[in-house]
Amino acid sequence: MSFTTDVKHEIAQIGLKDCCKKAELSALIQLCSTLNISSDAVNLVVKTENATIAKRIWILLKDLYNVETQLSVMKKMNLKKNNIYYIRILEKPIEILEDLGLYSKRGLLDAPLMKIVSNECCAKSYLAGAFMATGSVNAPTKTNYHLEITAASSKHVDFLIKLFNRFNLPAKVIVRRSSHVVYLKAADKIADFLKVIGAFTALLKYEDIRISRDFNNSLRRLDNCEVANEMKTLKAAQSQLNDIEIIEKAGKLESLDSKLQDVIKLRKENPEMSLIELSEKYEQESGVIMSKSGIKHRFTKIREIASKLS
16 A cells, blocks of 8 residues: 555544544545536535545444435546445435535535634544545655645635644645645655644654654765765875975975975875874874964975976
8 A cells, every 4th residue: 555545544543523523524525525416306426536535434424414325336447447436425415515614505615614623623634534535645765755635626725724824834835737736845744744634653654764764864965975075185185195296206305394394294104194184193293283274284385386396
């Protein structure tokens, strides 16, 4: 199973209070259903490709309204041939929509009434229902972090954004193939969202993999940095040795200032050392303190002399 499926399966097992059941069902109905009106009947049909979610919707309808429903299963004709589950609500569809804050005297609403999510627990359940309906999240093993929920309309986007902000989740919106998508990209905020909707097992898995991977990446960056610094030190040392060789071949080494001769001897004996290490070595051997900048200044003088000789 995918990580998204794991998250949906986990939150579909959470026990809820009646008010939270309404909030979760409100999201599921708005994002997964169609209202069919004919001359002799009004039918509310819920559609999903996830058997666990279909079962969750059926249980919520039974617990809250005890209405007669009809379940049917069809198989897709594409390559995956997934099952599609239809739950047809045969009784009181309008009354149910009204109770879920999705219908008023003006007709169907683009976003549910705020009373549905007035309690914090209900707001969390609504987000859980919305994620079950149209949400997805990248597995933490992937290189990019991404969680999204496809909204029902632009007004529904505004409703979802308010809920995200309520839990300090700075979601953004994109339009993809005429659909409005609310999404999170920050890894820590995706973890916070999983916590909000109650997917604690998925959260632990997510954080374990994410922290382990980020730690390994940090070690790798540190190693790369150390290698780069080492290469830079060796390159600088080789350049200094080349300057020294030019001076030696020109027979000018003995005529140099004793301070310059000291650092030339030090470099030839320690071709792999950095300037800081050379300054420490110089202090150990001579008892005289010389800073990194002092060592560097002397090598600059040597470079100038070598340049004139070459």
